[in-house]
Amino acid sequence: MEAAGLLVPMFRRQMEHCQVTDDEAVALVTDVKSNREHVAASFAAAQDIGAEVFEVQIPEYGRNSVGAEVSAGQGGSLRLPRGPVEACKSADMVFDFTLEGFIHVPERGEIRDAGTRILRVGAREPFVLRRLMPWEPEEAAAVKEKVQAHRELLESADEMRITSEYGTDVTMEVEPDTAFDSYGFVDEPGKWDVWGQNMVSNYPTSVNGTIVIAAGDYNVVPFNDYVDSSIECVVEDGFIEAINGDGGDAELMRGHMESYDDRDVFATSHFGWGLNENGTFYNMAIKDRKPDETGVSASEGRVWEGNMLWSTGPNTHQDRYTNCHYDIAQKNCNVYLDGEPVVEEGELVD
Numbered sequence: 464m465e466a467a468g469l470l471v472p473m474f475r476r477q478m479e480h481c482q483v484t485d486d487e488a489v490a491l492v493t494d495v496k497s498n499r500e501h502v503a504a505s506f507a508a509a510q511d512i513g514a515e516v517f518e519v520q521i522p523e524y525g526r527n528s529v530g531a532e533v534s535a536g537q538g539g540s541l542r543l544p545r546g547p548v549e550a551c552k553s554a555d556m557v558f559d560f561t562l563e564g565f566i567h568v569p570e571r572g573e574i575r576d577a578g579t580r581i582l583r584v585g586a587r588e589p590f591v592l593r594r595l596m597p598w599e600p601e602e603a604a605a606v607k608e609k610v611q612a613h614r615e616l617l618e619s620a621d622e623m624r625i626t627s628e629y630g631t632d633v634t635m636e637v638e639p640d641t642a643f644d645s646y647g648f649v650d651e652p653g654k655w656d657v658w659g660q661n662m663v664s665n666y667p668t669s670v671n672g673t674i675v676i677a678a679g680d681y682n683v684v685p686f687n688d689y690v691d692s693s694i695e696c697v698v699e700d701g702f703i704e705a706i707n708g709d710g711g712d713a714e715l716m717r718g719h720m721e722s723y724d725d726r727d728v729f730a731t732s733h734f735g736w737g738l739n740e741n742g743t744f745y746n747m748a749i750k751d752r753k754p755d756e757t758g759v760s761a762s763e764g765r766v767w768e769g770n771m772l773w774s775t776g777p778n779t780h781q782d783r784y785t786n787c788h789y790d791i792a793q794k795n796c797n798v799y800l801d802g803e804p805v806v807e808e809g810e811l812v813d
Contacts, residue, residue, distance in 0.1 A: 469589055470504035471511070477596060477658065478508055480603045480648040481582060483556055485513030490554035492547065493520045497560040498587055505558055517554075519547045521561065543570040552577035556649070559583045564657075566777075569784070571655065580649035583657040586763070594741050595659025595763060596647060606661060607646045610738055613663045613805070614644035620800035623667060623734060625674075625771055627796045628808075633672030633698060635734060637800070641666040641780050645766075647739075660766050661742075664735025666780050670701045674773065676712075676791055681747060683764040683772075683790035685719070689748065703729040703775065720775075720787060728787040732774040736798055736806050742767030744794060764792045769809040771796035 483489060489509045491502055502518065509516035521543065543551075543565075551557050551574045557565075564583045565571040574581060586592050597603040617623075618639040626632045642665040649656050676682075676694040692710020696703045706717040720728050742763040765772055776788040798806040805812055 469593060470500060471507045473589065473593055473596075474501070474504045475508035475511055476598060477582070477648060478512060478514075478556075480597070480600070480650065481556060481580060482650045483509065483512055483514050487555035488515040488517070488553065490551055490557045491516065491518045491560060492551065492557055493518060493560045494522070494562055496562040501584060502560060517550075519550045521547050543568055548573060551579055551581075554579055557581045565655065569779070572779070575653040575655055578652040580652065581655040582649045583655070585657055586659065591746070591763065592658055595739055595766070603648065610644045610646040610661050610663060613736075613738060614642055616800060616805060617663050617665055617735070618642035622801055624799040624802075625734070625796055626799075627675065627677070627793070629677040629693065629795075630673060630675035630695065631793070631796060633670065633674050635667035635670040638665055638667055638780070659739060659763065661739035662735055662737045662766050662772065664733040664772065666733050666778050668701060670698050670731045670734075673697055676793060680794060681744070681764040681792040683792055684788060687747070698731060701731050702726070703731070716789075723785070723787045725785055725787070727783050727785045728776055730775060730778065730783060732776055732778045732788075734771075734773045737766040737768055737770035737772060737792070738811070739763065739766040740768045744770070765790060767792070769806055769811055770794060771798060771806065
C-alpha cells in the first residue's frame, strides 16, 4: 500500500487527460485478477470529478480462458457477455482492468461504435503507470501530436521494410486503413487505447522475408521474457513457414505454436514501432514476469522508443481470431517507409 498516496491523484489526472467530466458515466470493467487498489482509486478519482462510476465484473480472465466450443468461430478469444457489453455502451468512458483486455475482443467494435472511450490499464505497478504517462496537459498534448505525426507517416506510405544487423530483412505492403496511433489516453469518442502505450502500427499485407529475433529481444506475450538465443522466422505471404534456430528459444516458439494445430497461429499480424521516451528496454528484467498475472500490454516492452514491435495470430481486420498470440519487441532495428528511414538502429530519425 505504499503507493496509495499516488494512486488517486494519478487516476484523476488520467481521467482529466481522457476528458472525463461531471456529467459523464465511467464503467470499470474487472475480473478476478484485476488490481483492486487500482479499481478503488478509480472509484475515488471519478467521484472526485463528480462523474457517475460503476463496476462491471466479468467471470472469464486470461488468454484461452474461453474455449473454442464456447466462443464458436472466434478461436477461443476472450468474449464479453451481452450484459457487460450493454453496460459499457451506456457509459461514456470505460477503464478496462481485465487481465486479457479488450484487445482482440469482437465486441470491442460494438462498444466503440456507441461512442464509448476505452482505456486499457495494463501495467500492475503504479510507478510504471506513472512513469509512462504524461502529467501536465501540455505534455499530454505534445505526446498526442508526436504519435499522430508518426501515424500520418505510416498511413501515407505504400511499403514498409524492416532490417537489422542480426539478419532481419522483411518487406510488406502498408494497409493505411488499418494504421493506428496509440498515445496512452482516450480523449475522443470511440477511441481505444492503452495507458502509457505510445506507438504506431498497422496490419500489413504481402509480408515476405526473414525476421530474426535476436538474443536480448523481448517476448512481450506469451512468455513475458527476454530471448536468450536467436530465432529465425521465414515469412511467406503473411505466414511464418519456418522457425529456425539452434537454441532452446526457437524450439520453444515452434513447439508452442504447433501445439495449437491451427495455421492462423502462424499468420503475421501488426507491425510498427514504439514512441514512449520514458519507456526502458531493461525495466522488464527487474519486475515480476508472470504471464498468467499480467496479460497483454502489461509491460513497457511494447512501447519503448525506437523498438520494432510485430505480432502473430489475431487480426480483427481480417476476422481472424486465434488462441495463440505473440507480441515481439525488437531492438536495434531499421524501419523504412518507401525507402526513407523512420527508425535507424533502434533510434528515431528526426
